[in-house]
Amino acid sequence: MERRAFAAALSAAAASPLLMGAASGRPGQPVKPQADAHLQREMMRVLAAVLQDRDTARTVVPWIFDIGFDWAPAAAPTDRLDFIVAYSFGNRPPADGGDPTKVLAEPGPMNEQLADVVAEIRAVRTLPVYAQWEIAHFLTAKHGLDQVTAIEPVIAADGTITYLSTDGVAAQVAELRKAAPGGIGTAGVVGWRDHIKRCVLTTEGRGMSAFAPEGFTMPDTYDPESGQPWTRRRDLYLVHDMVAQWTMKRTQLIAELYPNG
Known part of the structure; x- marks a missing residue:
């Protein structure tokens, strides 16, 4: 159930026009989507439940987000x-x-x-x-x-x-x-x-x-x-x-x- 909720949140974030703009492939014009914060909160909630360990989830989620969801270079x-x-x-x-x-x-x-x-x-x-x-x-x-x-x-x-x-x-x-x-x-x-x-x-x-x-x-x-x-x-x-x-x-x-x- 938790994973299905996370998948739904991820699908909603992926449909965000701002998120699509961030993936446009134009370095130097980053558009940080409003969905980022919501997505990380949802990731945190689901991972904490799956691991039964909120502290570890809090540590790991930013790494997962950076590597899996943020593809824009400085x-x-x-x-x-x-x-x-x-x-x-x-x-x-x-x-x-x-x-x-x-x-x-x-x-x-x-x-x-x-x-x-x-x-x-x-x-x-x-x-x-x-x-x-x-x-x-x-x-x-x-x-x-x-x-x-x-x-x-x-x-x-x-x-x-x-x-x-x-x-x-x-x-x-x-x-x-x-x-x-x-x-x-x-x-x-x-x-x-x-x-x-x-x-x-x-x-x-x-x-x-x-x-x-x-x-x-x-x-x-x-x-x-x-x-x-x-x-x-x-x-x-x-x-x-x-x-x-x-x-x-x-x-x-x-x-x-x-x-x-």
């Missing part, structure tokens, strides 16, 4: 940014076949869409760009942009390719920015609509201030032929991203609660 105008970091999303299998562990994938149409967003930002303000190679390919070949640093996969001595994770890319960019004039600076993050919040958080986790650029819409048209199965459809990707966010939260909480192990 955003800032372009004049506050010092550089752009662009994170890839998906790819396509190698065009001519071969061993996919030793033959680079094709960048794919989703990374072309991400490159188009970077080009839009660069048309407004010239900023150095650090982009995963899939995006960097289109930035140079299609848009002819300069000041682009490609973040490449790691290739072992035997030719085996290891593609970088979101955190792996952020770590490389952080190292490169340490040598930049004026220091690390503030990153303008470009990422897939459903990935960008985690991209911003991961960039921050590597010691960089990070924001989505205000006024630019991140792409969200999924490629059913992507070489990464979890990026072929939105429902599957959201599960993938929430798992990654929960892993980040787990690591953070253990470090905070038990800093000495």
Whole structure:
């Protein structure tokens, strides 16, 4: 009964025009729905009853809400940014076949869409760009942009390719920015609509201030032929991203609660 009541409350919140506006995919124009507070209260009520533990429910509900219901990144105008970091999303299998562990994938149409967003930002303000190679390919070949640093996969001595994770890319960019004039600076993050919040958080986790650029819409048209199965459809990707966010939260909480192990 409690779960049915919660499901009804969630359906009502999802139907709210304000909530739909918050999910419009326009970083920098957040619309906090009036339904948020009501939804969290209902989540608290149901979870407390299910767990028979109000204190634990009170602690956990904000985390559930943040990871499951809030997909908007922190955003800032372009004049506050010092550089752009662009994170890839998906790819396509190698065009001519071969061993996919030793033959680079094709960048794919989703990374072309991400490159188009970077080009839009660069048309407004010239900023150095650090982009995963899939995006960097289109930035140079299609848009002819300069000041682009490609973040490449790691290739072992035997030719085996290891593609970088979101955190792996952020770590490389952080190292490169340490040598930049004026220091690390503030990153303008470009990422897939459903990935960008985690991209911003991961960039921050590597010691960089990070924001989505205000006024630019991140792409969200999924490629059913992507070489990464979890990026072929939105429902599957959201599960993938929430798992990654929960892993980040787990690591953070253990470090905070038990800093000495």
